[in-house]
Amino acid sequence: MITEILKGMFITFREIFKPPVTIQYPEVKRPVRQRFRGRHELRRYADGLERCIGCALCAAACPADAIYVEASENTDEQRYSPGERYAKTYEINMLRCIFCGYCEDACPTDAIVLTDAYELSAFSRKDLIYTKDMLIVPPPAGKPGTPQKVEEGAYNRSILPEGLVSEP
């Protein structure tokens, strides 16, 4: 009998000396995989203009109907994005989102990107509807945010040349 016990304890003792697998979350955070899909963000161009042109293709692609976009028209006095159209309202219902990344695939300007952030809890359902203010990244250092007053006719295309090249 004692041998049986020792046999069983052997496993235990052996494991005692191995390093622990438990990660002390939230003190310690495990790095995510390269292709991990977490919280969304809306990107900007290098000059601070928003990439999103309010085309709502992300909303159309969304299998969970989690995205809501309302577009409006840019003027050179108040320019949010290149071209004529920008997203006046951009909302993602994080309760609905299934993080499939189809929105990212559908986006013609690489505006919406799924980041690594996954800590998305909140105390009310309402707080989980992420609005455009929450989703959009701050403008690059030293660049103005939006809306900007720009030179007339400088941004008459919906996509800037740098937007034609997909970022890594």
Next chain:
Amino acid sequence: MKTVRSMVLVSNDPLSQARGAQAVYQRLEQEIAARGLTDEISLMTVDDVGRHDTVPMVIVYPEAVIYGPVKPDDVAMLVEEHLYKGRIASGLLAPARELTGRIAWLSARKGTLPAEQRIVLERAGLIDPESIEDYIIHDGYVALGKVLTQMKPTDVIAELEQSGLQGRGGAGFPTGLKWKFVSKAPGDRKYVICNADESEPGTFKDRLVLEGDPHTILEAMTIAAYAVGASEGYIYVRGEYVLAQQRLKKAIEQARALNLLGENIFGSAFSFDIHVHAGAGAYICGEETALIESIEGKRGEPRSRPPYPTTHGLWGKPTLVNNVETLANITAIIRNGAAWFRKFGTPKSPGTKVYTILGNVNVTGLIEVPMGITLREVIAIYGKGMKNGSSLSLAQTGGSSGSIIPASLQDTPMDFESFGKAGVSLGSGALLICDDTTCVVDLAKVLLNFFRNESCGKCTPCRIGTERAYQILANICEGTGTRNDLAQLTMLADSLTALSNCGLGQTAATPIRDMFKHFSGEVDAHIQLKVCPAGVCSMSGRRL
């Protein structure tokens, strides 16, 4: 009726005007009056005579003596010597040089070929175009009288069908058949239109008829109207032909005054009137349906066919549209009969053709020759050989919508049938003769540039295809063309022909296709070696 002893012409092109042609004209007027010769001498101005080194020029007929440059102070002596005393004022003669300008037709060249006859240009230059009397003296309105008094409309059409006259606008459609279609088309109102919107680059044969012999057009249109049952006619004249418009209007007034136009012509029950409509500079309006749209006051855009103008033309009524040169044949055919007409030219393409010779030949200008003459003959006899003894490299027939032909085709008879077999378009009769200093790619580029500017924009293939073809050709000329460009160009040429609505788009492909067909070596040189054999293209390495 006034008969004159001499006709004095004063050149009146812009350059002549700048050098005092106006003053010369006034002094001539004064001097002739001062000597009491006003009744004997007719004084008039002519447009550009094609020679700018000795303007202002004074030309005196019937001797066809050319003086120039003439200063107002010389006029008194000129009148004294030549018109009063009948001696040539040799001190004022223009430097003896073969006249290279557009007046070349004036020196008679009859009899150099068998059965040569001036039909279209029968009177142009020989009569006073502003005098109906002069026209009548030269057998004018005889044909109309014969038609109205002795012939039924069907007889006229039958005569025309027998003559085998084909449309001289470029397509060569049998004129008699066209008249028959219009005459058979149901409708209480029909129209006759004379297409005088001559805008093929390098062609000015119609202008000569319009300016030199306007009454023949009026007479022919009246005959046509009688034959098809039309009551109203329009002459659509190219906007730049100001003198032609003036002469036509004057001729119409004269004809009306003598009741050769208007109500009950010659006392018969037949009534017909003609209006002159000036174009506004659009090449496309030479296309008959676009021309009709333009007369109706709309944008000059070709209609889609069918229905054809013969049944649904101007204002939706049956309409006969004939080119000036075609109409200029009519009176002679009626006067002399179909059998007479068939003596000229070839059996399948009877009659004569007026050509404009341009390019690297010693003599350029207008000629009227029988159908079936070869290009080699034209160059040798009328062009007096190639310039500087160079050899023929290529020729372009029929203006921009014609064909580019290589030297190997210079012995093909120039008539509708033979050219049709060789895949060449006779077109408007412009003959651009080029030696080896002309690059075929550059020529095609120039032509496509013309087409893209003149495309009306109505149908998609032509609107976009001509622009695109021009860009590719421009790239080839800049030395940046690729093999892929050639494939695209071939495809474009096919699409243009297959898909375009009207002749403009369809023929825009001809230069490209001819270029590939006859000059592929030259094109290859541009692509592969980046060299222009003729040394014309800039080969800058720029890409549009």
Next chain:
Amino acid sequence: MADLINVYINEVLVSVPKGTVIVDAAKKLGVNIPVFCYHPKLKPVGMCRMCLVEVGRRKIDRATGQPLLDANNQPEIAWGLKLETGCTTPIEEGMQVRTQNEVVKKAQKDVLEFLLTSHPLDCPVCDKGGECPLQNLTLQFGPGTTRFDYNDKQHLDKHYPLGDIIFLDKERCIQCARCIRFQDEVADDRVLGFYERGRTMQIDTLSEPGFDSKFSGNTTDICPVGALTTRDFRFRARPWEMTHVPSICTHCAVGCNLTLGTRRSARDRQWEILRVMPRQNEDVNEIWICDKGRFGHHFTRSQARLTTPLVRKNGQLAEATWDEAIKLVAERLNVVYGHVVGFIGDRVSNEDAYLFGKLFREGVKTTRIANRPHVAGADLVQKYGVGSGTNLGALGKGTVVLIVAGDVEETAPVYMLRLRAAAQRGAKLIVANARETKMDRYAANSLRYKVGTETQLVYGLLNAVNQGSGIRDQVAAYTPAKVAEITGVPEAEITAAGKLIAEAKDLIVVFGDEQPYDIMVNGQYTDAGRALPQACANLVVATGHAGKANNGLLSLWPHNNTQGVFDMLAANGAQWTPADGLKALYIVGSDPIGEGQTLPKSEFTIVQELFLTETAKQADVVLPALSFAERDGTFTNAERRVQRYYKAIAPLGQARADWEIIRMVGEQLGLKWTHYLTSEGVMAEIAATVPQYSGTEYAALAQVTEAWPPVGSNDLYFGGTAYDNRGGVGVQIKSGVELDGQSEMNWIEPPVPSAESTLHVRQLNRHGTLIDQSAVYQPRLIDAPIEPAQVLKGA
């Protein structure tokens, strides 16, 4: 149809009428030949070259005129050397057409490739994206790749205002000229044209102010790309996000069928109408609507709308509950038994008007209801109106349309399009008016009479026709010569117009109210106001043109349901008598004070409205009603077609449908009205009890018939972008004559104008309570009743 011709399309036989073009014939067979420039309502031009097909014709033996036969005894076919445009080539007997072989496919690919070389790839931001013919046809027929350089595209102005409302994106335009041709051929406002030529050709407006047409919005529907957009809908939503609900336009008596594009906004959780498009109904508006109908929908979501009942407390209107308000209303209506008067506007639905009449008949026990604005002749139209089966779109040779005292374009714009098209098909229009109107352009006879003499003119025409048994003696006095003297219209023209009427196979008499006489004076209907409708009725009766399809009276009523409200009140025996010493006044959907009139004196006033109008401000109780988009119901249009509209957006606040409010009042008054659960129930009762309205149950109104041209579903490219009619085409009810066969003529002495009489003129774009809520339409609205030069006075 006579003259059917057999053609084979892709080897399949189809028989179509002579003159049909290949594209239409194929469409009837279900074969789609792609088109951009062709539109079945416009003349073909063959510009885009997308419809190229291979055509073969029978070889004909020249000697016998018979087709040559091959070994199998089949006609020999000579295939054309070149492809032909299917949109311009009419079919011929025995013609063979190939639409799907390699040659044709290559042509389609090439044309699309050409078009796409100059078309920007901005589908993500384009309003047409998702319902775009170019997108769809590219996927269906286009090449996968382009052989041309990307940089070849032209960069042009993307924001070019053609007018106040329509914008042009010059890059997107594919130069199909559909917009130009619509303006020229359908609207007859030649305000668009091409500038430049070749590759630089572009659309521009020719008018000042730009795009000056009442029908400009239609061009955005038929544009096959997103080149034309409206200020109203520009960038508002993607088409697939919207719910499309069938509805009926409420701005005039034509009753155009609409499709409302609606969406619920995430911002305020409110439903709203994003755009209005025409819904195909070949009997009413075909596929067109006017700009007022298209852009005049903003009142449905106006901030100024009433959302709660208001009750006057201490001299001020204060918010109240429905219970409170309804109890108060019932109390006051009950107490003053008999001394109550009702006014009902003619914008409300049939259900509302029916219940209102019934409330007065059964609950208040009075018949003193007036419809507002006061109209004359609704009873005559009910009796002698155009017969059931009438279709203005089918009028042609043999039909005469007499238009008297009405400006069709200003009062019923779509009728102008339809009557103009009828004139082009061979119908003869006689246009009689005191001033020039657009209809004069299409008139066979234009009669310009002196202000106020329209009735005399109608009798002059009747005299010229030489009929009128019942009133022969009176009409006999109005000889053309005498009428010419009174009206100032030359005698010859009267005789000529009379001759046209006498020879007419079908006769429709369209009358308006553009005359100087008041219909009501001191609370009494006047004879002068009624003289013209009566004269018109006499004309159709005397000439035997009453009670048949495509024959009878057609009135240019002021509002969308004038006829329906009249019918409903008449069914409840409502009768107007002048009122005085009132205890209560109940006004539904009408603003007499805002229109500059006075109300009869009353101790208590109830107003049921959308807005706090001038009248509502005076009221003791204001009950908030629903707009047409928030409820369902039916309207009866000027042709007496009963049409159904559907709830498109959620109700605003606590507002309720008019019929529901009236039902609540009725129940409070003690009527057993619990069975009126839905408007459908009310309509079922109308259909059962009102003889003329039999067969107008909701289910019947929702029937859809197959229509040509097909629009909607997959056919975005053929008839323009539209959504198929899923709401029904309605039912045209029978006229009184058709029901009882009785007709009679009455004589009202034609009134004589005085020097003071001024023409009453209605205009489409005049300011008004509802249209003022549409900011986008403001630039088009006008203040002046009519241009001073055109104000006309009597003799």
